[in-house]
Amino acid sequence: MDEAPARRITIVDVARHAQVSTTAVSKVLRNAYGVSPKMQAKVRQAISELGYRPNASARGLRGRTYTIGVMLPDIRNPFFAEVLDGLTGRIAGTEYQVLLGPGCNGEDAEARVIHAMIDRGMDGLILIAPISARAHLERVAALVPTVVVGRHGHSHTYDTVADDDLTGAALVVNHLADLGHRRIAHIEHHESTPDCLAEMPNAIRAEGYRRAMRARGLADGIDIASTTYTQEGGYLGAKQLLARPVRPTAIFAGADIVAMGALDAIAEAGLSVPTDISIAGYDNTTFAAFRPISLTSVDQAGHEIGANAARLLLDRIADRSRPTAQVKLSPTLVVRRTTAPPPA
Amino acid sequence: MDEAPARRITIVDVARHAQVSTTAVSKVLRNAYGVSPKMQAKVRQAISELGYRPNASARGLRGRTYTIGVMLPDIRNPFFAEVLDGLTGRIAGTEYQVLLGPGCNGEDAEARVIHAMIDRGMDGLILIAPISARAHLERVAALVPTVVVGRHGHSHTYDTVADDDLTGAALVVNHLADLGHRRIAHIEHHESTPDCLAEMPNAIRAEGYRRAMRARGLADGIDIASTTYTQEGGYLGAKQLLARPVRPTAIFAGADIVAMGALDAIAEAGLSVPTDISIAGYDNTTFAAFRPISLTSVDQAGHEIGANAARLLLDRIADRSRPTAQVKLSPTLVVRRTTAPPPA
DNA sequence: AAACATTTGGGAAACGTTACCCACTCCGAT
DNA sequence: ATCGGAGTGGGTAACGTTTCCCAAATGTTT
Numbered sequence: 017m018d019e020a021p022a023r024r025i026t027i028v029d030v031a032r033h034a035q036v037s038t039t040a041v042s043k044v045l046r047n048a049y050g051v052s053p054k055m056q057a058k059v060r061q062a063i064s065e066l067g068y069r070p071n072a073s074a075r076g077l078r079g080r081t082y083t084i085g086v087m088l089p090d091i092r093n094p095f096f097a098e099v100l101d102g103l104t105g106r107i108a109g110t111e112y113q114v115l116l117g118p119g120c121n122g123e124d125a126e127a128r129v130i131h132a133m134i135d136r137g138m139d140g141l142i143l144i145a146p147i148s149a150r151a152h153l154e155r156v157a158a159l160v161p162t163v164v165v166g167r168h169g170h171s172h173t174y175d176t177v178a179d180d181d182l183t184g185a186a187l188v189v190n191h192l193a194d195l196g197h198r199r200i201a202h203i204e205h206h207e208s209t210p211d212c213l214a215e216m217p218n219a220i221r222a223e224g225y226r227r228a229m230r231a232r233g234l235a236d237g238i239d240i241a242s243t244t245y246t247q248e249g250g251y252l253g254a255k256q257l258l259a260r261p262v263r264p265t266a267i268f269a270g271a272d273i274v275a276m277g278a279l280d281a282i283a284e285a286g287l288s289v290p291t292d293i294s295i296a297g298y299d300n301t302t303f304a305a306f307r308p309i310s311l312t313s314v315d316q317a318g319h320e321i322g323a324n325a326a327r328l329l330l331d332r333i334a335d336r337s338r339p340t341a342q343v344k345l346s347p348t349l350v351v352r353r354t355t356a357p358p359p360a
Numbered sequence: 361m362d363e364a365p366a367r368r369i370t371i372v373d374v375a376r377h378a379q380v381s382t383t384a385v386s387k388v389l390r391n392a393y394g395v396s397p398k399m400q401a402k403v404r405q406a407i408s409e410l411g412y413r414p415n416a417s418a419r420g421l422r423g424r425t426y427t428i429g430v431m432l433p434d435i436r437n438p439f440f441a442e443v444l445d446g447l448t449g450r451i452a453g454t455e456y457q458v459l460l461g462p463g464c465n466g467e468d469a470e471a472r473v474i475h476a477m478i479d480r481g482m483d484g485l486i487l488i489a490p491i492s493a494r495a496h497l498e499r500v501a502a503l504v505p506t507v508v509v510g511r512h513g514h515s516h517t518y519d520t521v522a523d524d525d526l527t528g529a530a531l532v533v534n535h536l537a538d539l540g541h542r543r544i545a546h547i548e549h550h551e552s553t554p555d556c557l558a559e560m561p562n563a564i565r566a567e568g569y570r571r572a573m574r575a576r577g578l579a580d581g582i583d584i585a586s587t588t589y590t591q592e593g594g595y596l597g598a599k600q601l602l603a604r605p606v607r608p609t610a611i612f613a614g615a616d617i618v619a620m621g622a623l624d625a626i627a628e629a630g631l632s633v634p635t636d637i638s639i640a641g642y643d644n645t646t647f648a649a650f651r652p653i654s655l656t657s658v659d660q661a662g663h664e665i666g667a668n669a670a671r672l673l674l675d676r677i678a679d680r681s682r683p684t685a686q687v688k689l690s691p692t693l694v695v696r697r698t699t700a701p702p703p704a
Numbered sequence: 705a706a707a708c709a710t711t712t713g714g715g716a717a718a719c720g721t722t723a724c725c726c727a728c729t730c731c732g733a734t
Numbered sequence: 735a736t737c738g739g740a741g742t743g744g745g746t747a748a749c750g751t752t753t754c755c756c757a758a759a760t761g762t763t764t
Contacts (some may be wrong), residue, residue: 024503026750037714043750050712072480074750077719080418083480086462091441092646100435104462113476116460118430118448132457134482136427175500218496247650282653302436305622308593309652370720381744386722394742418720421749 034062076137086134094301102322113263169215184347185224201264202255205245265358272297290356310353378406419479429477438645446666505676513559528691529568545583545608547597594621609702610645616641634700
């Protein structure tokens with residue numbers, strides 16, 4: 017009749033079993049100062065004999081929960097998977113556990129997830145490409161150590177990791193211009209929240225595109241379709257661009273997913289890539305690399321971004337008063353089969 | 361000089377501000393029985409004036425954390441994104457928050473994530489396509505309400521939601537046979553953990569394939585390449601199949617991601633789809649629907665699966681002694697451009 | 705041998721919430 | 735009048751840890 021409700025083993029059970037105080041067990045758990053090797057051994061043995069696991073809620077009430085929260089805006093974007101890999105790789109082996117706050121569309125949902133994580137006593141937060149107003153991010157970071165990924169701009173309360181989107185956009189423009197293109201259009205993500213406009217990667221990419229075009233003397237070829245960073249947005253943006261009196265000979269999509277939609281629209285228009293029109297994306301996701309697509313794309317080194325974010329967060333948890341850091345990583349261009357010289 | 365360390369508002373602050381007891385506040389928070397409308401109003405006002413948010417750790421210590429943990433094995437598989445959408449859609453609007461336990465490769469990593477969620481006092485767990493031994497799942501479910509998604513087989517401790525993979529495989533085989541194919545090969549995921557073999561969807565799909573082939577009198581055409589459910593696995597599996605003395609005229613890939621890899625190998629062999637060879641996948645992911653690919657695939661209704669899992673979990677949290685349920689959803693076939701009659 | 709520092713172990717009070725109980729008021733029914 | 739029950743509100747002890755202290759034991763210097 018072991019119908020007992022199977023109470024979970026607590027630190028008290030361990031202490032009793034090892035014939036020491038709960039304080040001693042706690043110290044061993046945290047390898048705190050002031051425990052003899054003998055005590056260590058005794059307690060560790062009791063822990064493993066009983067299969068004890070500390071209760072995170074109880075720990076959280078007194079201090080840390082050993083949990084890091086990651087806000088992930090779009091689980092479908094394979095680029096974020098890349099970032100996540102880098103991130104978890106860096107956290108694995110530490111005493112921390114990563115938990116993800118999923119899918120938020122819109123600023124309200126994002127705020128809800130972030131606060132849910134704070135409520136749950138997360139020791140640190142990594143916010144991937146948040147759309148919240150900057151002031152809100154500052155407020156969050158004042159509450160809990162925070163690293164913001166993918167937003168440009170300098171803060172004194174949180175660390176940032178971002179790709180150098182200005183350079184990335186220039187890589188694409190220069191590549192296309194070198195191939196002989198002059199009318200290179202761009203599909204951008206339209207920013208709905210103006211107060212963080214200058215910080216968003218999409219805005220920077222668009223700006224980088226404009227600057228690079230002008231630098232190459234192609235100011236006349238500047239042509240921007242303003243939609244969103246989604247497949248749908250790419251489809252609509254490309255449709256719009258293809259309807260121009262003089263059609264662009266190349267499209268720089270602000271994200272791979274946008275390029276996917278654009279490819280769709282191009283096929284629908286009966287044009288072929290890259291013979292009739294070249295297209296390039298941004299993010300170098302798995303699907304850009306996928307052979308039937310073979311999309312020319314900018315590689316952001318998502319893995320590195322994630323690893324850096326994790327490192328910064330661990331550092332900040334260790335020392336909250338450390339001055340903030342801004343890591344900017346250089347992208348590279350991966351040329352594949354969707355870009356070629358323009359039709360003669 | 362507001363350099364105060366900004367202590368978080370607690371239930372005590374709310375009680376003091378509303379001039380009531382903490383018990384009363386707690387009751388309002390949980391809409392417990394025995395609070396007058398006047399009390400309700402008073403407390404709610406105090407809560408919003410102070411911007412109070414309950415501390416989940418403290419709650420967890422006494423009872424529930426209002427958190428549901430979802431174990432997601434592979435963040436890159438867009439099918440899981442679908443499931444997640446259905447799931448969060450069903451949870452949104454309740455008092456619960458969903459947190460994801462990310463990417464685990466291998467049984468050990470999976471167990472680690474699951475236990476991390478239990479340690480953190482999750483009120484319920486949804487395990488998506490777990491690879492753990494059945495006994496382990498039973499042990500987990502004894503500790504916390506659990507729903508297992510994508511595993512077949514009946515349990516008395518956890519609820520299950522799964523697709524009818526037997527039928528799904530038959531749909532593909534019959535479709536291809538109707539088109540005139542006789543040599544229909546299959547790429548399966550090789551099961552490394554034999555103790556749960558019969559429960560895994562991949563095994564069921566392979567079995568469904570065999571049965572359907574025999575049922576159509578195509579037993580001679582049965583040909584299975586055993587790799588893994590990854591793009592790489594699809595590539596290798598297809599390469600293997602294409603090297604056969606008599607080449608199959610159609611390939612049924614056990615998952616869309618496998619079909620992606622297979623398409624790659626087919627292109628590399630200089631064959632074209634569907635003229636030279638037909639190919640079908642399973643899962644109907646976003647990328648199967650993506651026009652340049654247009655993969656014929658089995659739709660599992662991931663959204664429904666997720667929604668059902670969430671519903672079952674909420675029910676079980678409400679009543680842990682309720683008998684377990686097994687939901688089995690019927691898949692449908694989505695015919696696109698990668699399947700056609702075999703070459704003459 | 706005395707005085708002092710260092711190491712080692714434990715007692716007890718938090719942390720923020722909930723659950724269990726009990727007390728009080730106000731009814732209507734006896 | 736008395737009783738019983740329903741409706742409200744609050745006091746208090748948990749929940750499982752950590753942290754702050756203090757005490758005892760041990761070592762080290764005068």
